[in-house]
Amino acid sequence: MAYYGQPQGAPPPGHQQPYGAPMGQPQYGQQMPGYGAPQVDPGVLAWFQSVDQDRSGRISALELQQALTNNDWSRFSISTCYAMIGLFDKDFSGTIDINEFGQLWGFINQWRQVFNSFDSDRSGNISHQELHRAFEQLGYRLSPGFVNVALYKFDTGMRRSLTFEGFINCCMMLQQTSYHFQQKDTRRVGQAQYNYEEFMHTAVLCLKP
Known part of the structure; x- marks a missing residue:
């Protein structure tokens, strides 16, 4: 079983990945x-x-x-x-x-x-509770604390919720970082070992400009 999720409602990747789709190689349409x-x-x-x-x-x-x-x-x-x-x-x-x-x-x-x-309340934004539920249903095992960090990172309007743009950016970040984590988690146990440069390499690749 994947520890970091294969998004079930997200755009389909070209091939299945245990930790999400590699967004740099989309295969849509x-x-x-x-x-x-x-x-x-x-x-x-x-x-x-x-x-x-x-x-x-x-x-x-x-x-x-x-x-x-x-x-x-x-x-x-x-x-x-x-x-x-x-x-x-x-x-x-x-x-x-x-x-x-x-x-x-x-x-x-x-x-x-x-x-x-x-967006269950049809507010046009994703709240903390809705985002946490989205992560779970998309297959990501993430704590409420991580949801707080994601909201802080991708909420550009300081509303404690995500716009459609913020939601896309958040999900792209999850898929990209999960894909890179998968490359290190060769045993598929939800654990990986990085040295400093490898960690910084992944962080820079997944950093939103």
């Missing part, structure tokens, strides 16, 4: 051949065209920021948009094409469904 091609989902194409303000055929983090909102209509931060672009930017151009955008859009919509399923 089908490949789409190009901007405006008939095989592209019409809804995805419409969103892509509306976001692609300079008509370059590629989406930058600044353009993506204009399309992403929390439930209170506040914009996502630019650092989150850069991070999300980075998840799907296979050629390291700093932008995403229609194929990569389709995968990103599926990723966002799946996480919004997860967020809404745990």
Whole structure:
């Protein structure tokens, strides 16, 4: 049994991982051949065209920021948009094409469904109790003390709750750190040994910009 969870309601990884999905290698949706091609989902194409303000055929983090909102209509931060672009930017151009955008859009919509399923009071935010329940149902064995730390880290509005953006950032952090922990926990017992540099390497890789 996994000690740190395989999220059951989260976007599906390319292959099963006992400690969560490696977010740097998303496998969501089908490949789409190009901007405006008939095989592209019409809804995805419409969103892509509306976001692609300079008509370059590629989406930058600044353009993506204009399309992403929390439930209170506040914009996502630019650092989150850069991070999300980075998840799907296979050629390291700093932008995403229609194929990569389709995968990103599926990723966002799946996480919004997860967020809404745990926002039990329909407040538009995830409270401490809702976040703790979310961690448990996603398969992470984490204490109420850790939930407090996560809220402090990802609550940008000092409301003691998480917006949709904060929830995504929190879950991405959990999946990334759990994946790196898994690489050290070769016996799958929930324990791993790190030296100082290895720990710092993992911390830097998973640090939110």
